[in-house]
Amino acid sequence: MTSLAALRDGGKRALAAALAAIESRAEDLDVQALLDEAWTAQAGVAIGLTGPPGVGKSTLANALVKGLRARGKTVAVAAVDPSSRASRGAILGDRARIDADPADPGVFVRSFAARDRLGGLADLAAPATVLFRALFDYVIIETVGVGQSETEIADIADLVIFCAQPASGDALQFMKAGVMEIPDLAVVTKSDMGVAARKAAADLKGSLALAVRDGETPEVLTCSATTGEGLPQLLDAIDARAGTLHGLRMIARRQAQGEAWVVQALKARFGREGYAALGDSAHLKRGESPFARERQAATIMRARGPL
Ligand SMILES: Nc1nc2c(ncn2[C@@H]2O[C@H](COP(=O)(O)OP(=O)(O)O)[C@@H](O)[C@H]2O)c(=O)[nH]1
Ligand SMILES: [Mg+2]
CATH class of the missing domain: 3.40.50.300 (P-loop containing nucleotide triphosphate hydrolases)
Incomplete structure (x- = not known):
């Protein structure tokens, strides 16, 4: 299980492996858990x-x-x-x-x-x-x-x-x-x-x-x-x-970064129409991990079936 603590202990080799995992299997639960943890830290x-x-x-x-x-x-x-x-x-x-x-x-x-x-x-x-x-x-x-x-x-x-x-x-x-x-x-x-x-x-x-x-x-x-x-x-x-x-400026910038990431990730995954259909579900709540938001939105899209 990869966590930030494990990465701190594991040095560059562990970090390189984590980046490779983000690249090749971003949807895996352990990768998502790591990204969620990182977002808050x-x-x-x-x-x-x-x-x-x-x-x-x-x-x-x-x-x-x-x-x-x-x-x-x-x-x-x-x-x-x-x-x-x-x-x-x-x-x-x-x-x-x-x-x-x-x-x-x-x-x-x-x-x-x-x-x-x-x-x-x-x-x-x-x-x-x-x-x-x-x-x-x-x-x-x-x-x-x-x-x-x-x-x-x-x-x-x-x-x-x-x-x-x-x-x-x-x-x-x-x-x-x-x-x-x-x-x-x-x-x-x-x-x-x-x-x-x-x-x-x-x-x-x-x-x-x-x-x-x-x-x-x-x-x-x-x-x-x-x-x-x-x-x-x-x-x-x-x-x-x-x-x-x-403080507040940083919180605002990070929130904007998270929103930008969610928008581009969802558009890349579901197209403009899919993104539009998500409505408020595509909206990053305050303090929420953008990766978690994308997961939720993807779950909603799956439940809906094809547009
Ligand atoms: N005279 C001088 N040349 C520099 C300086 N910094 C970079 N260069 C040269 O400018 C060129 C481009 O540098 P580079 O860092 O690759 O630029 P980049 O394309 O913006 O990443 C190289 O030939 C560098 O050696 C500097 O402080 N003074
Ligand atoms: Mg360069």
Whole structure:
């Protein structure tokens, strides 16, 4: 019987096995029990790193892992990997660049194949994030940086960090195109590029000046994963933002994440019409596990028979 306690004792091998079980036999009772348990025990904070390919998300994720470990925090990394799909070759630097000590039990890295060409997040990414949050202090989710993944990230992560690089103009285009939702923090990467990085930060500040997420205007920072410049400040900002998320805001975000998951799971399973027919049964109650809600809805659908 897999439980969180067993996973804590069993280390990375047990966790890898649990993820494999979620992937291959999500409906089994022991898997469902684990997910329900994890849903109520999510003490960790999930950080989503978004931004166009090549801006340095993977490199930054690696630097954040090191920085968080140095501060005594445990970290899981979920990299959404586009390389196994049609976009192969089209995206630069598509591998997780995490070079953490494999013997360190406080770091766990896993990549997930992107679901489709549009760059949606992997189906497994959401339940995996729930499990990771129950086991680690922080979870870092790196998106592929294109299309759907950029809007879906807020359905999974608690805290969204938008990354832009100097002298690209990407950032502004990206935001104007409405590809992404308003982030909690914005980071200009590669600050070792000097004046161009400062200009990008000023541009980004300008474009985010009126943006508000949960009552706050996103802070804009610069950092270099190469030199380490700005990383302590970024870690402090993450800490501070995570701090403001505890309590009601976090409950609201998790509830929204759970609802989003239930909606997409039920639509994937029963189609739009099936989902609509479920009415209130598809609605996640406060404090309820989304996995339990999906089970209930599935039971109702089975009892009803074909539409
Ligand atoms: N100069 C400089 N280059 C960086 C920095 N971070 C990443 N890079 C480079 O930018 C490229 C893309 O990085 P990567 O992390 O794969 O970007 P991703 O596609 O957003 O994950 C690589 O060649 C990195 O070596 C940085 O802080 N400074
Ligand atoms: Mg990457």
